[in-house]
Amino acid sequence: MTKDNYTIGLYGIAGVYNYGCEAIIRGTEMIIHKKWPDAHIKYASSRPDDDKKRLDGCNVEIVPRKLFPRSSIPGINRMLATVTGLHLKTPYREDLDWLKGCDMIFSIGGDLYTLHPHHKDHKIKRYYNPLIHFGDIVKSKGMPLVIWGASVGPFEGWPKTKKYFIKHLQEVDLITSREHITTNYLKGNGLNNVIECADPAYLVPSPKIKENSNEKITIGINLSPLSSFFSFQPEQKNEIIEKQAKIIELLIKKFNANIILIPHVVCTFNENDDDLHYLKHVKSKISENLRNNVDLITDDIGFIKTKEVLSECDVVIAARMHCAINSLASGIPTIFLAYSQKAFGMAEYVYGNTNMVIPLNEFMNSEKTINLIEYIIEKDINKFINKRMVNIKNEAYIPLNYIENLF
Template sequence: MNERPTFILAGNGPYENRGCEAIVRGTVKALRHYYKDPSFICVSFFHSNEQYKRQCEQEFDEKIIHKRANQRAKLFDLNWSVYRILKVIEPEIFKNWTYKEMLPYIKDCHSVLSLGGDNYSLDYGIPERFTILDDIAIENRKSIVIWGASVGPFDKLPKYEQYIISHLQKVNGIFARESSTIKYLKEKGVTQNIYKVGDPAFLMDAIEPKELDNKIKIEEGSIGINFSPLMAKYVTGGDLKKWTNLASEIIIHVSEKTYRKIYLIPHVTSPLPNSDYEFLKSVQKITKIDKNKLILIPPKYNAAETKWIISKMFLFAGARTHSTIAALSSCIPTLSFAYSIKAKGINNDIFANENYCLNPEDLNAELVNRKIELLIENNTQIREYLQLKIPEIKKEALDAGKYLLQVEYSENI
């Protein structure tokens, strides 16, 4: 067992995205299983300096040190404009600016792990900042692993796809969290550096909040729902008002058909326009049902505490991938609102089908309720199945540490 190594965990988002925090917690758990007393430098992208400071202050794991990665802060950011010019005339300066705070640590680190779940995709644009990360690690002769991720597809941009496939063949390991990624990459000729793992978030333990809001008494038989403002892009062509009204319609329909208490559970509480909490708050406001039957969970709970709340639901329906992972890893029957490869891949790996997924084009009140009724009808059987299956997925997530040892060994011989 390697003693006291330091790992760089780079490319992730802030903890206010509970999925990003869950990835870190699960990753740390896996590495501690295979390495003795490791420490971690988390180099993440933040929306503001205040958010970064808040995360540093609230970090409870003394072995985790947080650093910032640089990105454009606003539309007319002068520094960003200067560095975009430098990208053309002095690409090394631009590259080093992005990960400036990481550079002092890279020489003595054990490996660089690129965290983030779906960074290597077109979901948020061309993933330039992450290929830059890979290049820095390779130039510094450090193992670089795309860690517990979904990758692609890139076929909408054929020229870029040609570049990224060549790039992915250079990294030391692609630790894919679902089979759809593996299938896509193998079809494109990436075969030698792929390892099948589970999403690290499956390993994060649920923790009961010390101070659970008195208004939030989880009623037995309740339904948890997570909607995100991001879904507007896929469901209503970006029309947020239209998506808000549709989300309200879905909730009313589910409430009227099931007679169950509904908890609206945010999984991203970052500033607008990405905040699940603010979106769900606006949905709750226009939803004409008894407010005692529609409870909005406040944004103060961390990832492990949010997972505990989700784990108390009779069933769960979620848009954010890691909200559904929190539910599935707690053996809660779960409906995934699948707007990318990741949700479908994870469901196929667990259930060998997509029966508990809904595509954006199929998202309407009647169909959501039909899926909810299916989860109610088969609730006991699904729970029993998950109790057998989820330990396998958790083992796959833990195996990432074992595969990392193999990658490092092969690089050193």
């Protein structure tokens, strides 16, 4: 197929209330339209009205994802798949009429091809993942399928699940891996449809980058309920929040620092995914005599305006992957708080090593956290980051020639 006005569909994310998902959409639109300025991009959204407001200025068509009722045949098929792992290849649980006219589909989301922290292979039923079911349908329609800007796996320890994922991943036309660990894992499992490139979120520009004019060091901190869920038991939640508040107090005292608590997901309909709700709880546990040193971003400001806040910081500590990416793209030294392998992979991709990673369950280790911040201040690594960002932003465009060959 040779033309310039391709139609590319984007599918996978739950909504751009997650600022990282907003950045994926914005960065992907920039990449596609650099190569094909007349391309039509459809983003299938579960929250079309909200997403339209949040994606203002982004040249994509937002089409609604419509879930069929439970009593319908697709709904029954969905329940059958969830309960037993068995299902008809069609119909899918959603109305896929929007696929008509698409020349290619990008499966987007960053880490949707990974596993729940408490996942187990069921002794009886087969594993089922609706995203893989969707991908199978796309392939059955003869459309190229690209897994876009992803961290994938690992699936070791779950042989049924691994077999299920690997089979699908082998049938995908292209997987663009955003970090080394995923690349090596997939190639080590025999996949030859993998290339490595930068996460599209690195490309999103900021209309205004501020510099910190405060004599005090400013430390931006992003903590999330999702990362705590992955790292700790549910009954530990309050205990962990109190410990996280204590390490923030220590950072204030050690560095005479100002702290900015920065949400990167604002999810009013699910507090278990809402950074703002979580960070309010953290701030409430900080001693009153130190609370004046702590600012909390309470407005729902989106990815681009959050970049402005991050640019005011001297150091950022981030649990959310795309908060870390947002900060790094602004030239700010960033520490990854790891709750999965993807943080180690991204740190290695950016820094060349994993020295800038603290496992979330070690964040409360004051000595380790303080030593790393002291290292950042002493070494003045901003120049390295800014130079690295030039290369990374160029690497975001690597997939274009591969994609062109798929049409």
